[in-house]
Amino acid sequence: MEPPLTHVLILGGTTEARELAEVLDGRVRVTSSLAGRVAAPRLPVGEVRVGGFGGVEGMVEWVRGHGVDAVVDATHPFAERISFNAARAAGVAPVPLLALRRPGWVAGEGDDWREVGSLEEAAEALGEFGRVFLTTGRQGLAAFAHVGGVHFLVRAVDAPEPPFPDDMDILLQRGPFTLEGEREIIARHRIDAVVTKDSGGAATAPKLVAAREAGIPVVVVRRPPVPEGVEAAATVVEAAAWVQRVSGVSG
Template sequence: MHVLILGGTTEARVLAGLLHPRARVTSSLAGRVAAPRLPAGEVRIGGFGGAEGLAAWVREHAVDAVIDATHPFAERISFNAARAAATAHVPLLALRRPGWVPGDGDDWRDAASLEEAARALDGFRRVFLTTGRMGLAAFADRPEWFLARSVDAPAAPMPERIEVLLDRGPFTLDRERELMDRHRIDVLVTKDSGGAATAPKLTAAREAGVPVVVVRRPPVPEGVPTAPDPERAAEWVRSR
């Protein structure tokens, strides 16, 4: 059985390890990270050329099932995967880690987009921005001071008053506490990515009484079944 896994997430790597070598596994990475952590099995890097290109690749390489294990905010590839799977007549599953849920003492402000999150910063002065290097343009015209953390260096446009921290999770709670205290952060902006690797920043914000602007994740394409973790995604593959 040939399984195509879309995405360079932690869950995608775990799933590849669960399936390989009992199945032929090809993991497709977008190529946006300079030195990605490679999963077990075969790896391809780069885009497919939209839904039509992905459908053609699936047919050409005799793919039996597709797992969309991309980042929860990789909306375009998720919809391309749904169209491609329907065109190529192969089953598709979306592997999506559960989103974060606020707890007692959290001060979370909901935002539907990065642009809405930027508008929610009125009245704040020092922002911890953890939305990734691709989304800095939404904050380029803001007057606040930003600490922006990303795996790779971002490119313009970006805020004028910004310090970029290049780092890769998982992050510890002590590290997040120290970072927010040292930079005198008074608001945190994040996407609802879910997962444990980057969740300590939420605990650190709650302890410090720092509000969190949380950007909602886009929905999974209609009609696509989902699995919350790699183990259940692997069960779905085996059942086929």
């Protein structure tokens, strides 16, 4: 009788999470866990669960109850709470844990980036601007609700719920985005500053080039660190190799 496949839980919803599930499919048993914050998420191959775990204890119970052998945290670089819950749960369960994090963006020649540590600091940095392209998603708009004298163009996958700025237009779009499209948005809406999180990756990077070309600044929110003591990988290839190493699965 064949031994059961190694069971890998992928925490995600990101492009990297979907790509990793595809790479591992058939080699191990994969369950992808989505937070459920997007109405119509792009589903990965393999088994999928949607919704939270109910904190650290809930995640420990799920990991133990479903025979999970390893966890890959491939959530958004700013999904800080689930990342720290995963680190604590992996230690209690206990199971190996890897954080899959795409590299952050790096400013180039001609870029005018204003780095800040939080959405609240980003909001405080907007005093000199009149028309702002806010690309931080619908979560966290409350940080900008009090900002006066600024017209916001807010881009999100789903419509946001209050609190949010009074003076704003909503642009419902899902990446990846093109440079031509980002140029058109900045020009048509007369944008004089862009606000973004340092999400990294190519899907949403064209806005940075468009801002550089337009000569306007970008307020960049720095990403939180990976939880202390958690091994990290920058690519899907590295993450797949880690699964192979901790599970003994052949390549």
